Each structure stands twice: as structure tokens, then as C-alpha cells.
Amino acid sequence: MAEQPTKFRLDKWIWQARFVKSRSLAAGLVTGGHVRVNGMRAAKPSHGVQPGDVLTFPQGDRIRVVRILAxxxxxxxxxxxxxxxxxxxxxxxxxxxxxxxxNEGNSRPTKRDRRKLDLYRKGMGDDALE
Structure with a gap:
């Protein structure tokens, strides 16, 4: 008889493959309905996966698609x-x-910006901003 590949827990594999920092985060990813195994949504963290399965899940601002090798x-x-x-x-x-x-509004003001603000605060009005 041919031996079938052993199945292992989905949440544990995602954590061990270093896609998330903790196993509880991996379990939350699965229970939240964000992980698909071979195109089907995995409902439980204990869902059995094996080598050859394709996982699709969000990571940060992108979607990851990975095939399990081991x-x-x-x-x-x-x-x-x-x-x-x-x-x-x-x-x-x-x-x-x-x-x-x-990037505007994303960093400290430059020296030029600071001078414009100082003039505006002293009462020069909108004329100082030009």
C-alpha cells in the first residue's frame, strides 16, 4: 500500500513558516475566514493540510499564494x-x-516651512505664505 502524506494543522504550519508572529495570530487569521486551502475557505485552525496544498491569505497589504512543500x-x-x-x-x-x-504632512516641517509658519503666527496673514 502507498503511504499517504501525513496531514498537519493549518495554524501551526502558518506560524512555523513564519508568516505570522504567534500561533494565536495564525489561528485568528484562519477563524476570521481569511485563509483558503486549494480555493476553499478554511473554517478551523485545525484544518488538515499536506504537501502540495496551495494556501491563499492576506499578509500586510498584499495577498500571499504559497504551495506547501514540506x-x-x-x-x-x-x-x-x-x-x-x-x-x-x-x-x-x-x-x-x-x-x-x-510627503506632505508625513514628516517634520523644513526650515522654509517653519519660517512661513512663524511669519503667519506673527500676524502677517496669508501674504507670508506666498
Whole structure:
């Protein structure tokens, strides 16, 4: 008889593959209905998965699609965890932000901005902002 691959817990594998920081976060991801196994929504953290299964779940601001290659024996270093799966996610689009570019409202005012504010506060009104 051919031996069937052993199944293991979904939440534990997601945690051991280092997609989340804790096992309770992995369980919350599954119970929240955010994880799909082979296209079907997994309802319980104890859902059995095996090598060859494809997982789809959100991670940060992107959707991860991974194929399970091996069960995890422990939560080891990142290099060991990356050997557990094949990443099938589309490449992440990176937005090009020029060096030295400043996002409005996202950082401290420049010296020029501070001078304009000081003039405005002293009563120069809107004329100081031009």
C-alpha cells in the first residue's frame, strides 16, 4: 500500500513558516475566514493540510499564494522556514519615490516651512505664505 502524506494543522504550519508572529495570530487569521486551502475557505485552525496544498491569505497589504512543500518540525530560522513553501504570489509592485522627496504632512516641517509658519503666527496673514 502507498503511504499517504501525513496531514498537519493549518495554524501551526502558518506560524512555523513564519508568516505570522504567534500561533494565536495564525489561528485568528484562519477563524476570521481569511485563509483558503486549494480555493476553499478554511473554517478551523485545525484544518488538515499536506504537501502540495496551495494556501491563499492576506499578509500586510498584499495577498500571499504559497504551495506547501514540506511539514515543519519546528519554528526555526527564516532560511529553514522558506524551504517549507514555494511562493507563487505575483511580484510586488514597488512605487518609485525619488530620493529626498518629502510627503506632505508625513514628516517634520523644513526650515522654509517653519519660517512661513512663524511669519503667519506673527500676524502677517496669508501674504507670508506666498
Amino acid at each position: 511539514p515543519a518540525a519546528r519554528r526555526g530560522p527564516a532560511a529553514e522556514a522558506q524551504a517549507l513553501y514555494e511562493d507563487m504570489s505575483p511580484p510586488e509592485e514597488k512605487t518609485q519615490i525619488p530620493q529626498g522627496a518629502r
